[in-house]
Amino acid sequence: MPEAATAPRKFTLGEYKTDVHVDWCPGCGDFGILSSIQQAFFQLQLPPHRVALISGIGCSGKTPHYVDTYGLHTLHGRALPVATGAKLANHQLTVMALGGDGDGYGIGAGYFLNSGRRNLDITYVVYNNGVYGLTKGQASPTLRKGLKTKSMPEASIQEGINPIAVALGAGYTWIGRGYALDVKHLVSLITQAITHKGTSFLDVYQTCPVYNDLRTKEWYAGEDIGHSRLRRLDAEADWDPVVHDPANKDEIVQKKVRALAASYDNDDRLAVGVYYKIDLPTYDDQLAGKIPALKEHPLIDLPLYERDVEPLFKELE
Amino acid sequence: MQTELSRRELSWVIGGPQGGGINASAEIYAKALMRGGLHVFANIEFHSNIMGKHSYYRVSAAxxxxxxxxxxxxMLVALDLETLFGDAIERKHYPSHQGHVHRVAPGGGVVYDADLKIEIDRFGRDDIQFYPVPYLEVLDQALQRLGKGGQSRKYIVMRNIVALGASVGLIGYDEELLLDAIRDSFKGRKAEAAEMNVLAVQAAAEYARSQFVKRPERQIQALPVPQRKARILIKGVQAVGIAKLKAGLGLQTYYPISPATDESVYVESKGPSYQCTVVQCEDEIASINMAVGAAHMGIRAATSTAGPGFALxxxxxxxxxxxxxxxxxIFLWQRGGPSTGLPTRTEQADLQFALHPAPGDFPHIVVASGDIDEAFADSFESFNWADRYQVPVIVLLEKFLASSLYTADRPDMSRLRIDRGMLYQPAAPDKDGYRRHALTADGISPRSLPGTAGGIFSTTSDEHDPQGHITEGIDNRIAMMRKRMAKLETAGKEIPTPFKFKLHGPASADLTLVGWGTTKGAILDAMSEIEAQGRSVNFLQIRMMRPFPAADVSQILGAARTVVLIEGNFSGQLGALVREHTGRDMAHRVLKYDGRPFSRNEIVEGVQTAISERKKEVMVSHA
Known part of the structure; x- marks a missing residue:
């Protein structure tokens, strides 16, 4: 049948789900992120076989087993390098890396930093709950100084890092933050992150009801202060995270400074939404500059197995 | 004991400060020798330093x-004082060497800069010839012909070419071949320099011939033109790089480290025209994981490193x-360990590490190459094994191979076949219960290429079921362990013998030498010297370290009379491996762990000492 005659098949939301038992604790914020990922894929109508989900280790690392796409549940802290290799092999796949805050900002910090330099067209989602859940609640790199969750013997005496600030310095071209329990907003953020050409970084506040008794659903809702602790950037009329002229250094600095300021806002007004966006040549584009065939085809489809190496020997005569 | 090789070879060494042009001189000289139909073997010794420290390049031809x-x-060619006297003058404590004059054979020659004004009596060598050549003055003569007289200081970097020209004039080699090699190495942007260098060589050779009546005893001539076979002059890093491209390499990852970097840089320089991607990573952890990600997606991926990088x-x-x-x-270019160790020197001390690189029991393949041909064959075939058995493969190489130059014939490409292993072809594009880790008798499950409809899978570093999902079930665990380990047995059955071991020389001999890796060259050349002493000798070269050819090795060693193990490490790591798999202990061992490659003499002497003095272990270090 000619291609044009076939209406593109519509994928159902159910087609992004597996029947593998989800073994997260009841009430875990991860459910919100999982559901948001599935809904974002569904909204974008990504063919499941054209997606690769690549995760680190920890509770969040189990996500690929629950999404019916290609998946690699890798090593602690190494989701980004594996995702990078996957994307380089087949840049026509949608590649998403996932992991926890310990995975990404602790053991995987070097890859978090350096992936920002490449601007490969992939998306990185971090489930940020302030604790190492699967090993029973030790402080993670984002837990603030002086905090002591119920499973910690002593309060933390080192400061938590600000991942948004690090991402701005590392060179990510799309930076956002969401909240696991606001699925509607999170779906929108994930959709934007995937659609962005370049490396998108999305930090998601996620609740761990078992081990983090400080950053709870109630805390984010601000039950103690009478208003939500979350501030929606997209609700603010004067918030424009987009660098409209990527050649304008002043505009870049101005947008980064504003994003930085928002990321350091007080705990009673935590900014969620898109912090920063700029369109710059991707790593994929630059590779295609060197290997023009990559403009049309992924590396995996190039005729790599019929190479004539005689000219290389000739040079050695 | 003389052999045809030892009678006819000429060993030429140029020494000088790093950055002083010894590489250029030696490689031009080596090319000129090769084009004259001679066989060449050349290797460089240098420090982990950018500029100034002593390095030397040895070019042997026959x-x-x-x-x-x-x-x-x-023929010793000195660009500086240290080449003559070593560094004892500057370093009161632990001088690293005594210079090279004491190694000049009776009848040999030393070319050095007359401006150094050395009293040659200091050497106490009236059995060799000293050739003081005023490098700058000779250079000036050449520059005069270009109308640039009086500017020799400006072109002082060309001292190396003057020294080269003088030495070639003295050993009687065909000057035209040298001039051609120079013109070839200064092409394109540097073409202007070619003529200047040609004139410098001519002036220097002329000077040497006219000033010095007595030539060094050992001379070398090019073969008559009809007898000159077209060969290539190739380094280990190039052989590996070309083989990888031939094998269809899609992604190479690396983090800069000696002595592996040259290989990645070589592949990168050829990458765009061969549609191959090379990524310089943030560390070796990223390198390996990026390569794993790419491999899972279906392209051929490699990473190249040295011991300290492999440690990550x-x-x-x-x-x-x-x-x-x-x-x-994984291409593991061994260097002197442990830790940072001897970054630019050679050693064979990562064998046991390569065999036990990670926690748990798992299958992987480890093969060790001994020369250019094997490095090419192994580098090509390792990608077939990786695809066919779905295992990581380690190719064990050495610094000595990386930067040594060999004359070689082009590898036989007609027998090379790409084998991508068993691929999964979905019957229907919809869900069909594909099992990425399906249990099979030979352990191999057909793999699907991500991106394909109907082949969707997830897999994980946790223990998993056939579909790739996490499980800690007991029956599954046992089945999965057996399935994965069965691949090792399958590989052991299928991989052809030449990749497993080679028995060089007669099937039965008075003496059996056992070794691996690049000691191969020195051992093979030493065998004829040992034979000349009246002992028959063969050499068991072990190539496949995992899966280990236990039955064959056991049978060969069982039939052997006297066995001597030869290794470039402290503990005899191959010996331990042989014992582990065969229960056989070798009577003698010759070890070297000074960071320098075995010379032919060290093999002969080590073996002789071990046998005649009935020594269990002999350490050699002639450097």
């Missing part, structure tokens, strides 16, 4: 095959193994 160097020097890769090796990735192939 009209018969040569794969090793000897202690003797027939273990988790990636285990991850590749448990998820049954088709690769990656």
């Amino acid at each position: 009209p018969v095959p040569i794969r090793s160097h000897v202690d003797d020097i027939h 890769m273990p988790e990636g090796v285990g991850f590749a193994a448990i998820t049954e990735a088709p690769g990656p192939v």
Whole structure:
């Protein structure tokens, strides 16, 4: 049948789900992120076989087993390098890396930093709950100084890092933050992150009801202060995270400074939404500059197995 | 004891400060020799330093095959004082060497800069010839012909070419071949320099011939034109790089480290025209994991490193193994260890590390190459094994191979076949219960290429079921362990013998030498010297370290009379491996762990001492 005659098949939301038992604790914020990922894929109508989900280790690392796409549940802290290799092999796949805050900002910090330099067209989602859940609640790199969750013997005496600030310095071209329990907003953020050409970084506040008794659903809702602790950037009329002229250094600095300021806002007004966006040549584009065939085809489809190496020997005569 | 090789070879050594042009001189000289139909073997010794420290390049040539160097020097070319006297003058404590004059063979010659004004009595060598050549004055003569007289200071970097020209004039080699090699090496942007260098060589050779009546005893001539066979002059890093491209390499990852970097840089320089991607990573953990990711997606991926870099890769090796990735192939260029160790020197001390790189029991393949041909064959074939058995593969190489130059014939490409292993072809594009880790008798499950409809899978570094999902079930665990390990047995059955071991020489001999890796060249060349002493000798070269050819090795050693193990490490790591698999202990061992490659003399002397003095262990170090 000619291609044009076939209406593109519509994928159902159910087609992004597996029947593998989800073994997260009841009430875990991860459910919100999982559901948001599935809904974002569904909204974008990504063919499941054209997606690769690549995760680190920890509770969040189990996500690929629950999404019916290609998946690699890798090593602690190494989701980004594996995702990078996957994307380089087949840049026509949608590649998403996932992991926890310990995975990404602790053991995987070097890859978090350096992936920002490449601007490969992939998306990185971090489930940020302030604790190492699967090993029973030790402080993670984002837990603030002086905090002591119920499973910690002593309060933390080192400061938590600000991942948004690090991402701005590392060179990510799309930076956002969401909240696991606001699925509607999170779906929108994930959709934007995937659609962005370049490396998108999305930090998601996620609740761990078992081990983090400080950053709870109630805390984010601000039950103690009478208003939500979350501030929606997209609700603010004067918030424009987009660098409209990527050649304008002043505009870049101005947008980064504003994003930085928002990321350091007080705990009673935590900014969620898109912090920063700029369109710059991707790593994929630059590779295609060197290997023009990559403009049309992924590396995996190039005729790599019929190479004539005689000219290389000739040079050695 | 003389052999045809030892009678006819000429050992030429140039020494000088790093950055002083010894590489250029030696490589031009080596090319000129090769084009004259001679066999060449050349190797460089240098420090972990950018500029200034002593390095030397040894070029050995003969009209018969040569794969090793000897202690003797027939022509020493000195660019500085340290080449003559060593560094004892500057370093009161632990001088690292005594210079090279004491290694010049009786009848040999030393070319040095007359401006150094050395009293040659200091050497106490009236059995060799000293050739003081005023480098700058000779250079000025050449520059005058270009109307640039009086500017020799400006062109002082060309001292190396003057020294080269003088030495070639003295050993009687065909000057035209040298001039051609110079013109070839100064092409394009540097073409202007070619003529200047040509004139410098001519002036220097002329000077040497007219000033010095007595030539060094050892001379060398090009073969008559009809007898000159077209060969190539190739380094280990180039052989490996070309083989990888031939094998269809899609992604090479690396983090800069000596002595592996040259290989990645070579592949990168050829990459765009061969549609190959090379990524310089943030560390070796990223290197291996990026390669694993790419391999899972279906392209051929490799990473290249040295011992200290490989020390960061273990988790990636285990991850590749448990998820049954088709690769990656890891090219492990060994250098002197432990830790940072001797970054620019050679050693064979990462064998046991390569065999046990990660926690748990898992299958992987480890093969060790001994020369250019094997490095080419192994580098090519390792990608077939990675795809076919879905295991990580380690190709064990050495600094000595990386930067040594060999004359070689082009590898036989007609027999090379790409084997991508068993691929899964979905019957229907919809869900069909594909099992990425399906249990099979030979352990191999057909792999699907991500991106394909109907082949969707997830897999994980956790223990998993056939579909790739996490399970800690007991029956599954046992089945999965057996399935993965069965691949090792399958590989052991299928991989052809020449990749497992080679028995060089007669099937039965008075003496059996056992070794691996690049000691091969020195051992093969030493065998004829040992034979000349009246002992028959053969050499068991072990190539496949995992899966280990236990039955064959056991049978050969069981039939052997006297066995001597030869290794470039402290503990005899191959000896331990042989004992582990065969229960056989070797009577003698010759070890070397000074960071320098075995010379032919060290092999002969080590073996003789071990046998005649009935020594269990002999350490050799002639450097």
